[in-house]
Amino acid sequence: MSYEEEKVALNYISRKVSQSVNEHGDELETIKYQDHYHAIVTICQDKPPYNDYFVEVKDYYSEKRAARKALKELYRQAYSYPSFQFVLLGYE
Numbered sequence: 001m002s003y004e005e006e007k008v009a010l011n012y013i014s015r016k017v018s019q020s021v022n023e024h025g026d027e028l029e030t031i032k033y034q035d036h037y038h039a040i041v042t043i044c045q046d047k048p049p050y051n052d053y054f055v056e057v058k059d060y061y062s063e064k065r066a067a068r069k070a071l072k073e074l075y076r077q078a079y080s081y082p083s084f085q086f087v088l089l090g091y092e
């Protein structure tokens with residue numbers, strides 16, 4: 001089920017959007033539904049090579065875990081190196 005289908009099918013309880021301040025302008029959105037958390041994280045680069053990255057993740061336990069899983073996958077796609085622990089310190 002896509003994000004748009006979920007939004008129509010389920011009423012969300014709360015929604016939070018945050019943007020990190022770095023050279024890429026990462027944006028993290030978390031949505032709390034009755035039975036799970038949905039995290040959407042994106043990077044849209046304003047400078048060449050103009051790569052855009054998009055990740056959606058569900059977690060049934062916590063908003064923090066959903067955000068962490070989404071950020072890990074996004075940084076794996078975007079930066080392709082294993083040592084990005086310094087970026088995730090705020091989400092532990």
